[in-house]
Amino acid sequence: MTYLPSLFAVAGLYLVAVASPGPNFLIITQLALSGERRLARLVAWGVATGSVIWALLAMFGVAAVLASVGWLYLAVRLLGAAYLIWLGVRLLLGAARPRAEPIGRTAAMRPLAAWRAGLTTSLTNPKSGAFWTSVFATTFPADAPVWFFVATAATIAALSVGWHLGLATTFASSRIQARYRRLRRPIDAVSGAILVAFGLRLATAR
Numbered sequence: 001m002t003y004l005p006s007l008f009a010v011a012g013l014y015l016v017a018v019a020s021p022g023p024n025f026l027i028i029t030q031l032a033l034s035g036e037r038r039l040a041r042l043v044a045w046g047v048a049t050g051s052v053i054w055a056l057l058a059m060f061g062v063a064a065v066l067a068s069v070g071w072l073y074l075a076v077r078l079l080g081a082a083y084l085i086w087l088g089v090r091l092l093l094g095a096a097r098p099r100a101e102p103i104g105r106t107a108a109m110r111p112l113a114a115w116r117a118g119l120t121t122s123l124t125n126p127k128s129g130a131f132w133t134s135v136f137a138t139t140f141p142a143d144a145p146v147w148f149f150v151a152t153a154a155t156i157a158a159l160s161v162g163w164h165l166g167l168a169t170t171f172a173s174s175r176i177q178a179r180y181r182r183l184r185r186p187i188d189a190v191s192g193a194i195l196v197a198f199g200l201r202l203a204t205a206r
Helices: 004-019 023-033 037-068 070-095 111-124 126-139 146-170 174-204
Strands: none
Touching: 004 126, 004 146, 004 174, 023 037, 023 111, 023 146, 037 111, 037 126, 037 146, 070 126, 070 174
């Protein structure tokens, strides 16, 4: 059996999940928009660390339990599908109405505190918990070899670091800030539609 399709599926689902707005997105963009690019990058590294921890916990714990209990696997798969659909619908509803986006000056943080803030936000993020214990766990192959565990952890780390550092850099640009405010609603609409599609596919998969 080749595991590359499973690795691509895990990467695709995680990329869609990490790109959807949430607490991780909020804390990084607030710092970047207030001009604290360096601190925003440290927060991004903290978020990425939390993502890898979540992935390791899911791979070595939840996935094994789900593989041995068929009805629980089905229940959690449906829960994950419902979560994706719910999040997608929220984005679609948000895209249908304007949103105020006040940007305030963020209080100064020390480097270690910034990294710790990102880590804490990632580990306590309800969206992260729902994804890693449901969507991810039901996508991860139960009989995967050791190299697949390593490849998955490396992929999650690369995607998380790339995305969150990209946010920190992008939102520090005044030009990009203005463009994002104009395009927020269509971006939310597209992201919401993708999440709903993923949820429906997960719910109907045999």
